[in-house]
């Protein structure tokens with residue numbers, strides 16, 4: 001009951017928001033290009049594509065060797081490019097997909113370095129391929145031929161490049177990692193270890209769940225409000241009421257629910273792209289050097305995987321490496 005109510009509210013708001021976000025964000029499609037390689041298409045940031053010393057890209061859904069279980073009995077099962085190991089998919093298919101993705105980036109000769117992600121702020125700086133997957137949520141390297149890769153299905157993938165010192169980084173930022181300022185900490189590590197200057201760093205924020213669809217409860221709103229002065233700008237909905245703990249729906253008829261059901265928890269909508277953009281700018285990265293994709297993974301399940309929308313789904317990858 002609660003879930004249905006929430007979904008409907010998200011949907012009514014979506015159309016309205018899409019229009020405003022298009023006029024609000026200056027970085028529309030000219031900052032991004034789709035590159036097709038065989039059956040696989042990758043999304044690339046124009047600013048990173050100009051850097052001829054690196055390969056990078058964000059995967060899209062189609063063109064893989066995997067079939068989602070929801071489609072298993074259908075003859076029209078579309079093949080998907082699932083890049084994360086999961087119960088429903090064969091390991092061999094994921095490995096085949098990863099090879100196709102790397103090839104589409106022009107990084108077939110690189111060693112892919114994925115992470116075992118856990119919504120932390122743990123950052124690994126590597127100069128060789130680790131023996132097994134590292135536990136953490138960001139990778140940094142200055143070593144060529146290592147393809148740093150993060151997996152997402154709604155969270156925000158962030159790729160960084162420092163063209164002066166030839167350093168790259170890949171970051172996985174969901175709400176927990178964003179709250180822990182993982183992007184800022186990654187820039188900090190690049191400064192400390194490689195003398196990177198934030199004003200020369202290029203950042204690309206890939207497809208993730210948009211403010212149109214990403215509903216969160218009062219505990220998330222309160223956490224952000226306590227950590228960031230600008231947090232109000234990143235939310236839609238009853239932000240102030242949720243922060244102060246007031247009931248945003250005080251009218252009694254609004255909380256009249258059928259017997260045996262709880263009234264829906266009040267929720268707000270969070271813009272993880274805006275939050276991470278602000279965090280990067282706070283770390284000294286220039287606004288003009290940040291490309292943020294306007295794709296919402298939950299709105300565009302034709303192009304991307306969305307855990308929120310689909311529950312059982314694949315993982316896309318964002319990857320960057322020095323040639």
Ligand SMILES: [Zn+2]
Nearest residue numbers: 212213296299
């Ligand atoms: Zn959306």
